[in-house]
Amino acid sequence: MLKHKFLTASITLLSAAMFTAQEQEQEKKLYIKGNALLAPIGVINIGLEKQLTQKITMQGDVLVSPWKSFAGHEFQYYSASLEGRYYFNEAFNHWYIGANIGVSSFVLQKWNYWKDGSYINDRNEVFVRSNLYQKGFSFLAGVTGGYQFKVSDRWNIDIYATIGSSTDFYKGYDRTTGQRYESAQKYNKSGEILPYRGGIMISYKLK
Numbered sequence: 001m002l003k004h005k006f007l008t009a010s011i012t013l014l015s016a017a018m019f020t021a022q023e024q025e026q027e028k029k030l031y032i033k034g035n036a037l038l039a040p041i042g043v044i045n046i047g048l049e050k051q052l053t054q055k056i057t058m059q060g061d062v063l064v065s066p067w068k069s070f071a072g073h074e075f076q077y078y079s080a081s082l083e084g085r086y087y088f089n090e091a092f093n094h095w096y097i098g099a100n101i102g103v104s105s106f107v108l109q110k111w112n113y114w115k116d117g118s119y120i121n122d123r124n125e126v127f128v129r130s131n132l133y134q135k136g137f138s139f140l141a142g143v144t145g146g147y148q149f150k151v152s153d154r155w156n157i158d159i160y161a162t163i164g165s166s167t168d169f170y171k172g173y174d175r176t177t178g179q180r181y182e183s184a185q186k187y188n189k190s191g192e193i194l195p196y197r198g199g200i201m202i203s204y205k206l207k
Contacts, residue, residue, distance in 0.1 A: 011184045028052070029092060030206045033061075034159060042060035042067065049158075051091045059098075063197075068107075073114060073173075074133045079104035081129065081197065083162075092156055093204075098144035100162050100197065106170075109133040119181060127174055127181045136170025136187060140196055154205040162197035190196060 010097040027050040035045035047061025065077040081102030088095050109132070113119075117129040142164015150156050175181055181189055 015201040018071075028127055031092065031156065032206055033156075033201040033204040034204040036202050041070075041113075045201075049085075049200070049203065051094070054090055056089045057085045057087070057091050059085060070123065071110040075109075077134060077146065079138075081140065085144070085146075087148075088184060092148055092150075095147050096145075098146070098160075098162075100140070100142050100144050100164065100198075102140040103165040104138045106138070107133065107135045122183055125181070125190070128176075131175045132172055132181050133172040133175060134168075134172050136168060138166050138168045140166050142196060144197070145171075148203070156203040156205070158192050158201035158203050160198060160201070160206070161195055163193070163195045165191060165193055166196055167191045 004111045030051070030128060031049045033047050033049065035043075040047050043063065043065045045061060045063040047059055049057050049059040051057050060080070060082050062081075063077065063079045065075055067073070067075040079102055081100055083100040085096045085098040087093060111127050113132050115130060119127045119129045121127070126206070132183045143194055144160055144162040146158060146160030148158040148160075168190045171184070171187060172182045191195060
């Protein structure tokens with residue numbers, strides 16, 4: 001009899017624990033979001049943010065800039081990132097910080113090549129600086145700060161920016177001839193600290 005009661009109690013407790021876990025799981029929110037700041041210039045940036053605990057979420061997002069030419073400059077940029085966020089109040093509510101990692105692929109003209117002038121490589125070949133662009137990929141890691149707030153039961157606004165390191169591997173080309181303007185055997189490598197993500201995300205709660 002005692003054994004039977006113990007088994008019954010164990011099953012009851014296990015069932016209650018499973019029900020509580022399922023209930024807690026159902027309470028965890030999931031938002032889909034799009035960047036309203038970049039959309040007007042034809043850059044697509046969408047993501048999903050999933051609640052893990054009361055104050056921690058995980059976000060994944062992709063960015064697609066398909067411009068072969070934007071304002072006279074190459075600007076094809078494709079990236080994917082993963083970010084863990086810690087909210088000081090509660091998930092999806094007010095200030096947060098996050099750790100971000102990402103990868104990108106690009107065909108673009110760096111800002112310091114926008115103006116005319118001469119570029120002389122180590123073979124003493126002369127190029128017009130504004131005709132040069134870069135093609136390659138990057139590894140990104142940074143810190144995000146942001147603020148998210150509710151505008152209705154299902155809609156939030158998320159304002160954020162990320163700054164960190166970008167390690168770039170690229171080949172440089174002359175737009176007019178297709179010739180490489182630098183003399184690296186494979187890829188050039190550069191590293192810099194810069195803001196590489198940001199905007200205003202309009203978020204919709206899926207559950």
